[in-house]
Amino acid sequence: MSDKRVKTISWGIVGCGTVCEVKSGPAFYNCSNSSLIAAMRRDEAKAKDYAKRHSVEKVYTSARELIDDESVDAVYVATPPGGDRIGIAKMVADTKKHVCYMEKPLGRDVNEAKEIVSILQKANVPLYVAYYRRCMPKFVAVKKALDQKKIGNITGVSVTLHQSRHLQKDKSHWHYDKEISGGGLFMDVGCHMLDLVDFFVGPIENATGRAFLSVKDQIVEDNVRGMWEHTCPVDGRRFGGSCVFNFTSGGPRRDEIEITGTLGSVVVSCFDTKPAQLKLDSGNEVVALDAKHPYTVQQPMIQLLIQDILSKTGCGINAGLDLDPDEFLCNGEAAVRTSEVLDKLLGRAKWTDDYMIT
Template sequence: MRNRLGDARMARLRWGLIGCGDVARKRVAEALQRAKGSELVAACRRDPQALEAFCREFDVPRGYCDAEELLNDEGVDAVYIATPVVYHEPLTVAAAQRGKHVLVEKPMARSTAECDRMIAACEDAGVLLGVAYYRRFYPVVRRIEELLEGGAIGRPLAAAIVTANPFDLRPGEEGYWRVVPELGGGGALMDIGSHRIDLLLHWFGPLEDVKAHVATVAAEYECENCASLTMRLARGVHAQLLCLFGTPGDPDSCAIWGTAGQLECTPLNSGTLRIRTQSGERIERHPPASNYNVPLVEDFVDAVRRGGMPRVTGREGRETNRVIERAYREAGMRWRADRSNR
């Protein structure tokens, strides 16, 4: 397979979008069109009527009901995979074998074993693999990184994040797959917790240990809607994460404590950062882009053109899956954790 990295002469990266559901309609399709050096040229959805409506809404020139046909389209340079998680691995491997770069939705896969096969396929083919943890590109997340590295709050000691979602979908409704273990790999921890785990690993280093409680409380589906993790990370930081499905609101809090101060960003999506140090308190505002996915896509396009790596690589996506897998195992959720041993 020809190595397709580092083609600075490429006028625009031509994208094929596989999966045209909720996240694709809300952000992904627009991001693939708006991002610098990017062009959405093809889309795939199994429902022909829904596909036709999607292509018409977003002015996509080619539509396919079969992913294999899109992957065989020589006019597609890269694919964005926005399907249920169960399809991430086979589609990534198939895309890599056809020489196409891959940007895959989070979580990267249902298990680290699936992640490993995705990474190997892309490395063997000489194509890029990125994971859509778009919060890495929030200006406030980068500002927190700067403050931590600059010692603004001294040595970091602990962090706490709470995230929740009403999740009031019913069986048969679009998106319900997120609580079907065979399709999504888990529940609240896998779906919304993965974003926050990615940030904690990015700020404070790899996981050393995790204690977890995972349960289904007042919910009628099989996956967990309550998950609480206490993690010890490589830089000595203790981190707590609480993930919930089924709440009336969607709390989104993040706090970090150090030996000389505290950082608080609540809600994280707002970009409002409260900085408390021995010299006083101040508030900074670093709002995210109007479309969260645009910076993510632009970073990936730039990586392809310059022959570098995207900000969120497949190996980093795997580390988030490793934390989730260990948490499920620690909590006794063997039916999910054992996927890694298939």
Template structure:
């Protein structure tokens, strides 16, 4: 890795620019940046001028634009958060790397492993910090699950199983456009948007995945992307895993079970649900709520990383690994 020329201290606020101020930026992410001491959001971009101006006014952001490059190359922007659909992540991230600025890219990192690799290599070459918004790695709920695993409360870990299924929504049934089901932007459909969170979390909990394969189909014909995916994998150390993600079932399910030699841990990746521990000591159920702005701890970890206090749990390297796993399951790599 090349030596980084980027330096951050708490003496001067870090000024962020945001590319894409749609739904995810409304509550989940940008307010978390604004509420983090030492961080400011000074500029936002959206292709629709009226919506960009409205967002900036409502969130007290001093500058707005419809041109992403005005954010990236603005000398008064120190770091860039890319919150656009994944097909544009590579284009914008490579430009950010060119400017020598730190960057956070929304998940999934890119539509495929090769684009993710290009992003990772660009930041590695310049020694620049690159983060991916897999914020579940920073949430107290899942840190507790990891603590239970690390403490051996279910013995030797054997297997993980995830079911994520739901009925088609109104957009799907009407045939309305949705980038999440456009195979040019998200080849795996909702798998790309939703399963990426879980697969990334599982590597955080159980270690990197060494083997993965799967089957991907379009069963309903409602849109161009896949709507039914099944996968199997193995983590370093031998823990096996399996999952299925089907977006045409009769009910909504989001349930993970981690089986050990002496117990089981259960939780949801995406839904609001308690975490549960079953072992010889009994059955423990914990409610650990998420913060109002769900990227709060993720953004706090970005700050600590840039200050040299800790290593962020979700970097370009880990995001790249998740892209590899997803492509293996989809059969595109």
């Protein structure tokens, strides 16, 4: 990272698609000490339309041109995993930007994720990955409850996600293109839940799993089941975890991470606004961990990221976020861990032109 001191980070977005409309894009001009000055999309008309609606000054159709713009301090990479993330990382590294913020999952497999991390580390460009739920108030409340041992010593973790196959009727969407997504909805949304497990209770170890294609109207797996282990960093205790992801469910939606301890459990949904619940005294006492759901869901993480970067350039700010960036932000190392777990649960190890092979 350059030694140049800045008081406001000027952002450029590479790939200003759907995720940039509400989830992320507005955060770059609504956060303190931040501005969004450039947007890139290969479709010039769509890029100009985005820029007009979000008051973005500069429009590009080439990632290289945006990244070469010296007025752009930091780059948000919002392309799909198969959108040449490695090439974009090399461009960011060449120009020594203040920061690279990249969408999740970091790559189509762990090898791509590791290469992206290595490229940016060698150039001393900080990398953050958009596992943004870590900083959303609901999940912050769960993390604090666990750290305060509200449920005692953790003894197990289970992850369940059942989604109706009828929710996504367009099977031509890039989520279902294995060369772009790396592995369907499991890669796109399952990664969020697995990152939260890592965030809440520590790294997932010795993961193993199986993936299945149970409905023949797509070419990527729609069912994933797996198990793993954790090690308590305090006393070395071991406990287990498991997951069931079913994207062809015809039944009711299920969305929960349940963490069980010696004094109770905490249950939190990943993809809705329902409050998390502490269940104590064998479930006889239930405490809601209510928290406000931000409209722009990535804004808390982006604000903490900006706060962290500016503090390292000697222009620290206080944006009112009392969160430790080393704990709540997702760096490249943590993102690589999640990519490795995704690969192992899918039973895959390496990306090739013929998809992934073990």
